[in-house]
Each structure stands twice: as C-alpha cells, then as structure tokens.
Amino acid sequence: MATAPQIQSVIDYRHLVQDGRLHGSLYTSPQIFADEMEQIFHRGWSFVAHDSEIPNTGDFVVRRVGTQSLIAVRSKDGEVHVFYNRCPHRGATLCQTSSGHRSRIACPYHAWTFALDGRLIGLPDEAAYPADFSKADAGLTPVARMDSYGGFIFVNLIPNELTLREHLGHATELIDALLGLSPTGRIQLSAGWMKHKMRSNWKMIVENQVDGYHAPMVHGSLIAANRTFATVRDRKPTSPTRVRDFGMGHSDIDHASDYRAAGDRLFRWTGGIDPERLPGYVKAMNDAYGPEDARRRLIEGPPHSMLFPNLSLAEMNIMVIEPVSPQHSIQYTIPVFLEGADDLNARTLRRCEGAMGPAGMLIADDAEIGELTQMGVANLEPEWIILSRGMGKEEVLANGVKLAGLMDETSQRGFWTHYREVMAASQEVSQ
Ligand code: FES
Numbered sequence: 001m002a003t004a005p006q007i008q009s010v011i012d013y014r015h016l017v018q019d020g021r022l023h024g025s026l027y028t029s030p031q032i033f034a035d036e037m038e039q040i041f042h043r044g045w046s047f048v049a050h051d052s053e054i055p056n057t058g059d060f061v062v063r064r065v066g067t068q069s070l071i072a073v074r075s076k077d078g079e080v081h082v083f084y085n086r087c088p089h090r091g092a093t094l095c096q097t098s099s100g101h102r103s104r105i106a107c108p109y110h111a112w113t114f115a116l117d118g119r120l121i122g123l124p125d126e127a128a129y130p131a132d133f134s135k136a137d138a139g140l141t142p143v144a145r146m147d148s149y150g151g152f153i154f155v156n157l158i159p160n161e162l163t164l165r166e167h168l169g170h171a172t173e174l175i176d177a178l179l180g181l182s183p184t185g186r187i188q189l190s191a192g193w194m195k196h197k198m199r200s201n202w203k204m205i206v207e208n209q210v211d212g213y214h215a216p217m218v219h220g221s222l223i224a225a226n227r228t229f230a231t232v233r234d235r236k237p238t239s240p241t242r243v244r245d246f247g248m249g250h251s252d253i254d255h256a257s258d259y260r261a262a263g264d265r266l267f268r269w270t271g272g273i274d275p276e277r278l279p280g281y282v283k284a285m286n287d288a289y290g291p292e293d294a295r296r297r298l299i300e301g302p303p304h305s306m307l308f309p310n311l312s313l314a315e316m317n318i319m320v321i322e323p324v325s326p327q328h329s330i331q332y333t334i335p336v337f338l339e340g341a342d343d344l345n346a347r348t349l350r351r352c353e354g355a356m357g358p359a360g361m362l363i364a365d366d367a368e369i370g371e372l373t374q375m376g377v378a379n380l381e382p383e384w385i386i387l388s389r390g391m392g393k394e395e396v397l398a399n400g401v402k403l404a405g406l407m408d409e410t411s412q413r414g415f416w417t418h419y420r421e422v423m424a425a426s427q428e429v430s431q
C-alpha cells in the first residue's frame, strides 16, 4: 500500500473556493496542483480504464492517475489487475507503450519477468541473492483498491473511507443511461484514443465539459456552418435542458429534457438521423427492451456528464482528463461503440472524428478558449473569478440533486463544492 507523505500546505481552500467565486490561483499555483494530485487523484477514486479495452488475456493499457503510472492488465483467469508501472527490483518502468498484449511482463533492465497476475516468475541468476530472498515477496505491486461499475474501472491509491458506489452516488444513473443505449447493456471502447495536449488547467476542462453557457459564443462558427447542430438543440437561456448537480462533484447537462420537450422524435442525439437508416439497431433495441422503453431510450439519448474528477461521459464519446501541470493537461477522447449497434457505431466513429479529431470542429474551439482562460488567470488582478450565475435559483430534489437552467453555473459550483470538501477536509485531518 502506498504511504502518504505529510502535507505541508497552509493553503486555505475554504477561503479560495467560496460560494459563487473562486480565487484565480486555483488554476496556476504549483502548490495547489501538488495538493490536488495527492488529495483528489491519489486519495480518491479515479477512472483508470474500461473493461472492454483489455478483453483478452494479456491485454494491457498504461494509464496515469495523478502522478502515478499504472498498468491495467487481464490475467489468465480473466481478472483485471492494476499494478504500479515500476519494477520491484530497481525501479525501472515496465511497460513503455500505452497499450499492447503480452503473455508475461518482462522488465527491460535486468529481465525480471512477471506473470500477468503480478507474480515474479523468473530472474537471471537467482542463486546470487541471499538465502532469505523470496520471489513471493518481489511481485508487482497492485493498487490499494480497485472496483468497477458498468465496466468502468476505478482505482483508489491511498484508501479513503468511501466505497466506489458511495463515490459515484447518483452518478450511477448516468452510467446506466449510457449502457442502456446498447441492446446488450454493454459498450466497447475499441476505436483507439485520441490524445490532445491542452494548454489549460485540468479543472478548466472539467468545468467546460458541463458548461451550457459558452456554446453559442465559443462554438459560433460551428453553429453557423452546421444547421443540424444549431437546430437539434435549443441553446437559448429558455431551453428546457437542465444542468444538474448530482453531488460528490458529479454533474451533467441533461439534454434529454430538451429532446422530450421537442416531441416524440428518435435520435436527435445523433444529429437527427432518420430511424429508418438504423433498422438493425432499432430492432435490437425493441427486442431487448420492448417498443415503449426502447423508444424512450432512443428519444432521451446518452448523458452529457462529468464524473469527479477525471471521467466524462460526453454523449457518444468518453473523455478522460489527465493533469500534467498547473498549466497543462491531456484530454483523451474515444467514441462509444454500443454492443449490438454496428450500423450506429460506424456513424458514431465519423461524428467523433469530425468533432473531436485533430481537425475536429468542436475540440479546437474548447482548447483555444481554455488556453485563453489559462493565460488570462495568470494575470494577478482582478484576483477572483465570478461563478454565481443562477445561484440560489436551483430546484433541489428530494434526493439532493440540484436542477438549474442550461446556462446556469450550477454544475461548476457542484464540482467546486466537492473540491473544497476534499481539499479542506484532508488538510484538516492532517493538521
Ligand atoms: S530494474 Fe527491473 S529487472 Fe532490474
């Protein structure tokens, strides 16, 4: 189990994160960034990989969570293991590629070799070690906790008091909604990840994922060029779309309320494709869920959400945010393929490339505004960022979920409220 270094910070997070305003240093301070890696990414649950990325024995992916490089690999018994990407001998990096397939894991330095379940199974000249050396004590180190929901695998490096289910809370319904678009209830993340370097703080990307305020301005050229994109959703302040704060830092833009209000039309979430062009998928959904429930699912579509701290179910894309430094992040994007929906998946891939690819029409806008915001907050004045839009007007449901208008900053405040609790509480415990 990883040990936690003592926290030296004297940063007052309850002062820096206030209801309705934030201090600009939250996006620029190296000390705050270091605290976040420790408190949020190492002590909390973070997404690491999806089950479908490593379907076969020996498949692996390498992922970064906080400052740590991790290997997620499937062993012979079908189990997924997540190990630190570090050789127990003298510390070399074991896997240097982002994904691959191996029958065993061999270290490039002195060729210690490990089974897929982490056992040390071979090393050159073993007899030279002292008598008390035991291979059983020199296997790969697994992360302290690993759990999954709907195939999404999460890790918790320094165990906190929460189970994964407690961490996800009401956000499980967002994962359920995405999986429920597949006739089998399963998705496949098999297309390969696109990787974008973003010159902005990771939290700006989180905030932007569920920001309903910026689209008409930042994506103005796309809206002007693409009538379908412009008209399929009502992007005005009067839109029936709600933003929702689910608690625990999770939030979404619930476009389903807009799609429902717009009438009984399927597939508005695909850009308005005619259902007759997807006969195989529609039939499979009807067979799986019955015509009425299938119809509801195909009207409402996928969630547009951000799960604290690094996983976005971004409609038919999955997006993962990897912090690099206070000013830099990597955004990974992959299209969601629905098992049993090959005719839709081909379109999903094209849409993902068109919106999120290297020449994509959507991500370039968001990357640029993120960079401009990062440059802006580097200026010391006016010091505070205003985040009060719609504050106090939210509808609070019996289960605590908050609803607000499309252009309100309720989703961002939901993130920051949880951020403040995590950052300040850990600090208070350590003092
Ligand atoms: S560091 Fe890995 S075998 Fe020596």
Ligand SMILES: [Fe+2]
Binding pocket: 208, 214, 215, 218, 219, 365, 366
């Ligand atoms: Fe955007």
